[in-house]
Amino acid sequence: MKIIGENEITVDASFAKEIQKHCGENVNLCYQCRKCAAGCPNRQFMDFTPTELMRYVQLGMFDEALKKNTAWFCVSCQTCTARCPQDIDIARVIDAIRMIADERRLVADAGNVRVLNRLWMIMLRFMGRMYEVGLVGTFNMVTGKPFNDMALGKKMILKGKLKFIPSIKMPFTMMKMFSRAKKIKERKKANS
Numbered sequence: 001m002k003i004i005g006e007n008e009i010t011v012d013a014s015f016a017k018e019i020q021k022h023c024g025e026n027v028n029l030c031y032q033c034r035k036c037a038a039g040c041p042n043r044q045f046m047d048f049t050p051t052e053l054m055r056y057v058q059l060g061m062f063d064e065a066l067k068k069n070t071a072w073f074c075v076s077c078q079t080c081t082a083r084c085p086q087d088i089d090i091a092r093v094i095d096a097i098r099m100i101a102d103e104r105r106l107v108a109d110a111g112n113v114r115v116l117n118r119l120w121m122i123m124l125r126f127m128g129r130m131y132e133v134g135l136v137g138t139f140n141m142v143t144g145k146p147f148n149d150m151a152l153g154k155k156m157i158l159k160g161k162l163k164f165i166p167s168i169k170m171p172f173t174m175m176k177m178f179s180r181a182k183k184i185k186e187r188k189k190a191n192s
Contacts, residue, residue, distance in 0.1 A: 012060025019057055022096035029086040030054040036080030036090050046070040050080050050090055057093070066106050071097040072113040112143050128174040131166035133157070 016027050030051075037049035047068040056065040065071070071094050080090040098117075119138050123131055133153065140148045156162040 011058070015057055015060045015062055015065070018100060019093055019096050022099060023089070023092045025089050025093050025096070027054055027057045027088065027093055029088055030058065030084075031086065033085060035083040035085065039079040039083045041077060041079060042073050042075050046073045050074070050094070053097070054088075054090065054093070057097070065097060066101045066104070069111070069113065070094075071101065072117065112139070115139065115142055125174055125178045126171055127166060127168050128171040129167065132162050133164060134166060 013028075019025065019027055032051055032055060034049070034051045036054075037043060037051040040046075040050055043049060047070050048064075050070065053065055053070050074091065074094045076091045076095065078091050081088070081092070084090055116135075116139055119135060119142070120130070123135055123138075127134075136149060136153065137146075140146050153162065157164050
C-alpha cells in the first residue's frame with residue numbers, strides 16, 4: 001500500500017490473492033462489520049482485532065498482518081467464522097496467514113506462541129492426538145522454565161483432568177495425513 005497524496009491510497013491486492021490461493025477465501029468480501037472482533041474470546045491478548053487483520057490483508061499491508069501477534073494468538077475456535085455475515089472462514093484465513101509467515105520465515109511479535117504452536121503440531125503428528133502434560137512439559141523445557149505450572153499440573157492430574165500417561169490414537173493415520181499435506185504443498189509450490 002502506498003499513500004500518494006493527502007487522500008489517495010494505492011492498494012496492493014497481491015496479499016489478498018495469495019491468501020485466496022492458500023485457503024480459497026476471498027477477504028475482499030469483508031465489509032468491516034466487526035462481528036468477528038466482538039465474538040473473539042482471545043481478543044484481549046491480540047495486538048489488533050480479526051477485523052483489522054482482514055483489513056490489512058485487503059490493503060496489502062504485509063508487515064502489519066504477518067509480524068504482529070493477532071494471527072498467532074488466534075485459537076481457531078471458529079467463533080469469527082460462525083458470526084461472519086459474508087460466510088468468510090476467517091479462522092482459515094488466519095491459518096493461511098500463519099503459513100505464509102512461516103514460508104517467509106517472518107518473526108512475529110508473539111512471544112513463545114509460535115514455539116507452542118510448532119510443538120503442538122509435532123505432538124499431534126506423531127501421537128495422533130494431544131497429550132497436554134507432554135506439550136506443557138516440553139514447552140517449559142524449551143522456554144527454560146521447567147517447573148512452570150507444575151503445582152497446577154499435579155492438581156489436575158490428581159483430579160483426573162489430565163492424563164499422566166498419553167493415549168496414542170492412530171499415529172500412523174495422522175502421520176500419513178501430514179505427509180499428504182506436505183506433498184500437496186510441494187506440488188502447489190512447484191506449479192507456482
